[in-house]
Amino acid sequence: MKRAVLYGRTSTPDQHLESQFIPLRDIVAQRGLELTGVYSDFGISGSKARRPGIDSLLQDARRGKFDVILVAAFDRLARSTRNFLELVDEFESLGIKLISAREAVDTSTPIGRMFVTLLGSIAELEKSFIRERIKAGMRRRKLDGLSVGRQPLDVDHEALVRDRLAGMSLTAVASKYSISRASVVRFVRLAKQRELGTSIPIRVEAQQFAATAA
Numbered sequence: 001m002k003r004a005v006l007y008g009r010t011s012t013p014d015q016h017l018e019s020q021f022i023p024l025r026d027i028v029a030q031r032g033l034e035l036t037g038v039y040s041d042f043g044i045s046g047s048k049a050r051r052p053g054i055d056s057l058l059q060d061a062r063r064g065k066f067d068v069i070l071v072a073a074f075d076r077l078a079r080s081t082r083n084f085l086e087l088v089d090e091f092e093s094l095g096i097k098l099i100s101a102r103e104a105v106d107t108s109t110p111i112g113r114m115f116v117t118l119l120g121s122i123a124e125l126e127k128s129f130i131r132e133r134i135k136a137g138m139r140r141r142k143l144d145g146l147s148v149g150r151q152p153l154d155v156d157h158e159a160l161v162r163d164r165l166a167g168m169s170l171t172a173v174a175s176k177y178s179i180s181r182a183s184v185v186r187f188v189r190l191a192k193q194r195e196l197g198t199s200i201p202i203r204v205e206a207q208q209f210a211a212t213a214a
Contacts, residue, residue, distance in 0.1 A: 004033035004068040007057055009041040009076045017042065020072035023101050027070060036066055046079035054087075061094050073102035081119065088116055155179060161191040 006028075008020040017040050028035045037060070041053035054077075060066065069091065071077050077098075078084040088107065091098055097108040106112040155177050164173050164184060174181045 001032065001034045002067040003036045003065070004028050004070060005037040005039060005057070005060075005066045006035070007039045007053065007069055007071050007077065009046060009051070009053065010043055011045050013043045020076065024070045024072060027099065027101060033068060046075055046077070049078070049080075049083050049086075058087075058090070061091065061096055064094070066096065068097045068099060068108075070099045070101070072100070074100050074105075085116070085119065155183075155187070157187050157191070160184065161188055164188050 006021055006024045008017045008024075010017055021038065025035065027033075039053045039057040041051040044051050044053075057069070061069075074084060077100075078087060088098060092107065097106065098112075099106045099108075103115075105115050107116055160173060160177050163176065164170070165188070168176075170181050170184055173184045177184075
């Protein structure tokens with residue numbers, strides 16, 4: 001007898017998990033499965049990949065504690081296609097089958113596997129469309145004579161370096177000029193290189209950054 005577990009999730013406190021579990025218990029009984037556990041996330045959005053219930057489910061899956069996972073619907077498991085496919089891939093690699101009541105999909109069947117494969121192909125197609133739109137936008141900017149890529153920071157470098165060398169903390173300088181601490185380190189290093197007339201990197205500021213970040 002195969003061991004089965006249930007997973008349910010609600011996104012708001014007024015929803016009831018038992019309404020998801022009742023039909024799943026019926027499926028367990030109909031298929032002659034042994035129900036060995038129930039996992040849930042209460043009042044948590046499915047857009048979050050890390051959730052206490054799903055994390056516990058994955059840990060026990062890796063320990064080989066069950067063979068089948070039942071959910072009321074795919075969106076109870078994950079909201080994003082990417083996260084859903086990542087979970088399904090891991091379950092498949094562990095030899096665990098997924099059953100969804102609403103979609104009537106069972107990944108242990110050829111139709112169920114085909115559905116998941118089709119879903120993955122749609123997700124990949126969507127990614128390719130996004131990449132093409134980005135490339136088209138870049139080509140359009142070039143034709144219009146506009147710059148493409150990351151734009152230079154509008155920062156008074158000389159004032160920034162003066163503040164840093166005058167003793168202002170790395171965090172304070174980054175906050176004052178609305179840039180990252182790593183950028184402060186880079187600007188100060190370049191200023192010191194220009195002052196010494198050398199291309200050899202001066203690592204004092206970088207070491208100070210690493211020390212404060214530790």
